Amino acid sequence: MATECKECKSFFPMNENPEKGDCVQRVVDPRQAYYKARPVDAGADASKCGTFSKK
Numbered sequence: 001m002a003t004e005c006k007e008c009k010s011f012f013p014m015n016e017n018p019e020k021g022d023c024v025q026r027v028v029d030p031r032q033a034y035y036k037a038r039p040v041d042a043g044a045d046a047s048k049c050g051t052f053s054k055k
């Protein structure tokens with residue numbers, strides 16, 4: 001079975017619709033660290049994602 005975004009630690013489901021959510025990544029650059037969020041589907045294929053981390 002394919003690995004999906006919903007199994008990833010970076011996936012935060014929306015309350016209204018848990019099939020959609022945000023992929024939240026901590027970004028560290030030399031001057032600061034911050035969080036970057038982008039919308040993803042819960043069922044999106046995570047097998048090619050380089051930053052997948054199992055919940």
Ligand code: SF4
Pocket residue numbers: 004005006008009010011022023024040044045046049050051052053
């Ligand atoms: S895109 Fe990658 S890092 Fe983001 S939620 Fe999906 S598997 Fe996780």
